[in-house]
Amino acid sequence: MNIFVAILGLGLLVFVHEAGHFFTARAVGMTPRRFYVGFPPALVRVRRKGIEYGIGTIPLGGYVKIPGMHRPAPSDLDTFLGPALAEAPPLLAPIEQVKRRLAEGEMEAARELIPELESALGETSVSSHARKAAKRGLTELKDGLGTDAYWRQKTWKKVLVIFAGPGTNLLFAIMLFTALYVVGSGGYRLGFSLETSTPVVHAVRADHPAAGMGL
Numbered sequence: 181m182n183i184f185v186a187i188l189g190l191g192l193l194v195f196v197h198e199a200g201h202f203f204t205a206r207a208v209g210m211t212p213r214r215f216y217v218g219f220p221p222a223l224v225r226v227r228r229k230g231i232e233y234g235i236g237t238i239p240l241g242g243y244v245k246i247p248g249m250h251r252p253a254p255s256d257l258d259t260f261l262g263p264a265l266a267e268a269p270p271l272l273a274p275i276e277q278v279k280r281r282l283a284e285g286e287m288e289a290a291r292e293l294i295p296e297l298e299s300a301l302g303e304t305s306v307s308s309h310a311r312k313a314a315k316r317g318l319t320e321l322k323d324g325l326g327t328d329a330y331w332r333q334k335t336w337k338k339v340l341v342i343f344a345g346p347g348t349n350l351l352f353a354i355m356l357f358t359a360l361y362v363v364g365s366g367g368y369r370l371g372f373s374l375e376t377s378t379p380v381v382h383a384v385r386a387d388h389p390a391a392g393m394g395l
Contacts, residue, residue, distance in 0.1 A: 195217050198217065217234075
């Protein structure tokens with residue numbers, strides 16, 4: 181029972197923390213792609229308006245996936261599309277075109293070349309593992325080149341989104357203890373006693389001096 185309560189408590193803290201990142205990111209113009217409490221594999225997941233919400237199997241944390249946490253680089257294509265390129269050399273030309281645009285800082289031009297690279301990948305025969313890695317890499321690349329990518333934002337927005345997680349936890353703690361104090365002052369008990377500033381004598385033992393004094 182104690183373990184279950186601990187997991188629920190941790191889940192609540194994680195939810196509050198990640199909600200801070202999530203809603204702050206949306207408020208300043210970034211659109212998160214995922215919101216998870218717990219780590220994969222997913223127990224439950226649902227997609228709404230392009231955002232995947234889920235509960236992970238491992239209840240030790242959570243995460244919000246914000247697009248473009250780092251500026252796309254040519255090495256990203258080597259990492260994700262390397263296996264596919266090793267199996268299908270014809271992919272070299274479209275991959276190199278995108279890498280060259282990224283190296284030159286021409287982000288919009290690189291974005292425009294992605295459909296051509298996706299088409300070339302679809303026309304080649306590669307293993308399922310290589311195709312999965314390549315598709316994941318192209319998705320990451322498109323997100324990183326989008327207008328709502330994290331790395332593109334102003335510094336104050338990036339700082340605000342990062343601070344929002346622990347900041348929301350701090351605000352939640354203040355609100356929680358304030359509520360407990362208010363409820364406790366009203367005479368309610370929530371499993372423990374909340375003392376007030378007024379001294380109260382609950383009982384006087386007959387064999388102590390206080391009883392002899394008439395208290």
